[in-house]
Amino acid sequence: MRWRLWFLVMIVLAAAACGPQRPQAAQVLPTLALLPSNYRLEDAERIAREFLQQWQNGDFAAMHRLLSLAAQDAYPLTNFETFYQNTNDALSFQSVSTSDGTGIFREQDSVAIYNYNATFATRLLGSFTDANRNLMLVVDETANEWRIAWTPDTIFDGMTNGAYVRAELNVPNRANIYDSAGNVLADQNGAMVRINVIRDSIPDYPNCLATIATALNQEVTDVQARLEARPSFWVVEMGIIEPATYTRDRAQLEALCAAQFENVPARRYPNGTLAPHILGYVGFPTEAEIPDLEAAGFNQASIVGRAGIELTWDETLRGQPGGRLVLVTSEGQVIRELTRVAVQPAQSLWLTLDSELQATVERILVETYRQARGGWAENSLGASVVVMDANTGAIRAMVSYPFFDNNAYNTFPTMGREAASRLIERYQSDPAHPEVNRPVQGVYPLGSVMKTVSAAAVADSGVYALDERYTCVGIWNRDITRYDWNDGHGTLTLPQSLTHSCNPYYYEVGYQLDQVDPWILPTYATRLGFGGSSGLSDLIEETGFIPDPDWMRTVRGETWTFSESVNMAIGQGFMGVTPLQVARWFAAIANDGDLPRPYLVESTGLLGDSITPAMITELTPTGLRPEVLAMIRQGLCDVTREGGTADFVFRNSPLQSIGVCGKTGTAQAGGPSTPSHAWFASYAPRDNPEIIVVAMVETAGQGSEIAAPIARQVLEAYFDMD
Template identity: 25%
Template sequence: MKGDKKREFTRYTALIVIMCLIFTAITSQLFVLQVVKGEGYKEQANNKSIKEIPDTAPRGNILDRNGAVLAKSEQSYVLVYNQTDESDKTFFDTMDKVFKILDENGETKQDDFELKIDPYSFVFRSDDPQTQRMLEIRFKKDRGLDEEILKKLSKDKKNKLTKEEQDKIVDEELLKITPEETFKKLIKQYKIDDKKYSLEEQRRFMIVKDTLKMQSFSGYKPVVVASNIKKDTAFKFMQMLNELPGIDVTTQPIRTYPNGELGSAFLGYISKITSNQDKYEEKGYDVSSDYVGTAGIESVFEDRLKGSKGGRIVKLNKNGRIIEELGRRDPYPGQTVQLTIDKEVQAAAEKALDDKMAELRANPYSQYRSNTANATRGAAVAVDVNTGAILALVSKPGYDPNLFTVPGRLSTDLSKQFFTPDLEKFGREYIQQRGLMSYYPGKTEDEVLNILFPIDKSIKGNTTIRQDAYDIYAKSSFNYATQSRIPPGSTFKPLTAIAGLETGVITPDYTMYDNGTFDKGGGHITTFALDGANGWVNLTKAIEKSSNPYFMTVAKFLRGAFGDDVLAKYAWKFGLGVPPNSNVKPSTGIEIPEAFGQVYNSVSAKNDYSSMYLWKIMSMLKDGKSDRGDKFTAIDLYDNDKDSSKVKEIKSSLKNSIKDSIKEGSSAFNKDNYSKLIKDLIAADPKYSGSNISQKEIDTIINSIYYVAVSDANSQLRAGFHMYDAAIGQGMDQFTPLQMVNYIATLANGGTRYKLHLVDKFLDANGKVIEEVKPEVIEKTGVKSENLEAVKAGMAAVNEKGTAAGAFSNFPIKTAGKTGTASLTNPESIGRTDFAEYVGYAPLDNPQIAVYVVIFDGGQGATSAYIARDIYSAYFHVNSQNNTQNNDQNQSTQNNNGQ
């Protein structure tokens, strides 16, 4: 019995002992976990986080044809801020210290924030007012400024607006919020102490806080505080990391352009994503921070250049600093784009154009009949005549793409100069400097300002944004080489000669007496004061002397034998326009965006005149007074948002009838139809309610329309002066520098028009060729070789003893060319003068390179020939400087006969 009790006691005791041991172990472990290692685990639980940090891929290089680097990516020190609960507690003190260190070391802080101060303003990277408006609305919506407006609309019980109507109201209300009001709202939103910190300091804090907010929509990413900082500055921050919670130093590839402004016309630049954000999001971009190509090659080949992003899985400590890397996906560089551009030729072209424009501005009255004080814009293009490869492409003024790669480099003043220039301030200074008030007797400076730089009425409610109506302001962001459509002046005359020879209306020996005048018909005799009389001229002499009467006579022969479109037929073969209503793409083939000009032809003339005179008639009808002084009830044909669908339909029918009358004349003018449409408009549009317009008054309106549309517009369309002017590169002829250089290259190589191209090949990151661009023929013109040779003989004479002889005197290589002086209508009243143009090729007997040069407000065309000479010198490695003094002495002679 006792034994049983002993066994029972032993089992119980053993159980108790085991339980005690277990509880002791648990208690000990809890003690270790909670007390001994508690702080460590607490830190891990609360202050360590695992994040994926994206790594930007280096953009691919852009090279010239010989392998010289035009754009590349370099690893650079970058200062970043990592947001954590801990770093947020000391944000303002930390960033205050950071900004002071950056200032002391002369570093540029990250700043692509569109909201500026001193003065308060928005500066968006677009020179299009409508795009600026859209970007401003998006900026405010992204920061929640529309929420208050939406709340007010939702509280309005009477609100029965459609979503479209509501969105329109929200947008209009957002635009009413001034930049200063926006700034103050964001100061409040980001809890920035506007009493403690200066305005500049407030904005610095705002930039970081705003970036944190914008990046929060796309996951975790450190905020870049300063890019491309110096090595010494980076090491200084590394030594102070413990004092700066959230701050870290890392490296990132930064886009650099080692040649500065060189090649900006085709390279473009990269910038933060502002438009088409949805498109980029779909492609995997972080629209809050990623940079993309915004113009030129950088933009067009973004998909090839961008590379593939990498990423790191890391552990961050409580201060947001990386303490351990758990995994990595390496970024892969973008492809290299090798261009057809020759860096040395490009540099020579840019320098020559800059130097010549500076010379013209410094000596504005050195040429007869010209004031070149505003010679601030120009373009030059050089191509390989046998491939269409572009060797140089220049637009002036240019810009340094490096300004855009590191946010903060582009100052507020530069941003405004590029994208939102103060045209009112510029316009007033321009009017005063050029003495333009004398051309507007009785008008105030404000009235003249509104003529030259009118308020942009296309923007609803706009009272400040002005337009450069006469292309006066020099725009760095505009590509004059690819986008400007310019009258070619006398550089078009070789084409007129080709048309005349090919059709047989002239031969190379056709000779006429040039007395310095030409009868356009209808009693309109034009006198060419700049040229004077050239006496007896055949084709060679006519090209050499740039005889306007000769080539206008050729046009008269052409028109009489073949009609108004025969000149255009040959121009189209050389890429100077395309047939209207055809399926021919209006393009030279170049990879970057381009405009495209058109030669005079009857279809385009009708379309242009119908649009131009329709506006004139609409203005007349709204004024209620005809050109002949007849008065009537005002009729409004302008579009109005409040118009009913029926009113819109009647207005459209009336406008189409007017256009048809302008194009086709009396045969398309139906008085009964006009009468019915006007009566229908009066009945349908409430604004005429009670007007009681009689049939007699309606007849007066119809007669007034007839006088402008048929008697004036259509009769002008049927006149011969359009073709006569076109034959000498004036009137409706307008082409881009790209079109002009392609035309002259086609002439030089014997009549084969190539597709122009900038890209030679694409290479991978290891330099292996992925794709090579081959020359592509667009058209073989079929022009007889003997006719081309006859024209070339005249162009050779231009450079040897004609209007460009001053530039090419003693030049060691024989060349051919044609100068051009393209005039504007009444240029003096707008402070402008002629376009100075030149086309040419070299060598004479075996053409390799063709060029086109233009200087806006450059005066006579011979001026531009000097730039062509320097381009040839670089291409053929000829030192023309020895001849410069002798050539420049001859220029004054050519300035008086530089067409």
């Protein structure tokens, strides 16, 4: 140890001899005959501690002032700072802290060694400790005090002669997404190519920059800045290109840049437009997201979820990076390993979706719109279908029409950037807004489907007796003259009012509820799942809106009147709901009164390993009396049979063998010239209900004529009755 430290002193002094000479006399190497008895060891320790404190403060200038004059000459401040900055960049450095080691001792009377430990906090690989480090101090007679005998080895032992720190990150491949049967919905089997170059190895620098800029479709100045931000002997990742670009430019990149290439897996959705609103897509993080990502071990070039399940389950799908920090020679040979962190593999997702059913529902909607060309389809911008397990809330299919190809939105689209850009431009200029997930983000008036909520409110609250009857004559005029959709239905019970969808019956329901308490209907609507979150955590959803007297007073500055309750009773006015909320409410009707929490992710885990359930069925009791629910079910089950509003749709369907219970809805969506929204909400079988199907078609007309036939086809497909 003694001879090694003496040798380092010689190096420092020799380096000083090669640099600019100061006017003072040259320093004399300390000898036993020239003992600096007036330089105390305690002072050396003070200088060492101050140097380390300034390192922790990040004050390189203050650190540099504590170097011996010979070291300052050998390593001017700019060079000194560069050594630290380059090392910090490689470390993804956040901070350093030091602690005492074995203390300080004299190596010679004019040479002291301070032993300490340094702990480095990094963004990408956490914290690690480099223990038993030695900081050399020498007596600088010109400065008349102890100073730091600095060399690059002071940063990390072994850094002299061009050695540097290199981060070797191991980012796990993004995990797959599967449907309920194990069919792949998203994988990493797309192929891209990464370009790597070493500046010192580039044969033709100007033309190399131009070629890389062309391949990456970037400015030459940006390429040059990225390349020159790293030491000239480093391997620098320049960017990622498509296979077609690689084929076109490979020869030039190799000849002009001595480029090296790596295969990079890319996100891919093998089935194109299948469930794009559910799956979402991936991309680069935003500036605001980068700090949190770096804290998790990623960097700004990492691929993260940007929409859909790719976004909400991003942490599970991306895993946790690992890797190591190594000290390497200028030729890239590893000298020693500073730290290593194991990779935590990404976990795949298994969805509740039946991809075959999802594809079938998509085909039904496409064909329905095709057949309606020249008719209602000219006015309708889109549609929704939700298929949900009546007892658990598991979503078996959820389609928003029109669809889009989520491959186009990925950072590295497998179809090629040019084709992807054309698709995105088309989608974003489409007035139908295909990017909107209508089942969870579309908010609409509910029309006559709302009568199921009004029936529950008036019967469960006791405002109407269970055997209450009302004579529907086709006209109702307690405020303004309001009409039925036909000439009246005669005297009806509550179940019959649902079967025949009598409007005057529910005008009166709204009025009578309001007379008792204007809060009854809004409160029941909220209690039955409207105007709030459905509990779906897998996608971003809208909550819809249920107005009430307080909102009317504070937001609109108006007084609530019974007309608002009358409008709400038939699903009109200020209210708005999502198709998913309707599915949830119909599940409660079907399963004896519990609102299930909808979910899309069934389980997570490593393929071939143990799979962990991601969701436990959550049911929220509505508290409705069983006899009220039974009465509502009776009315709904007669809708698809003789005399019901959807009888003509289901009359010849094989579904009659199991029974379908549902409610048609036609909701006004604008002025007299704007077609109504068409709704049909249903469950089946009649006994022991299994599945919920809600179909909603925007500005298309009557629910019985437009939405009910869609629901029939979906139900027949689900029960394999095509």
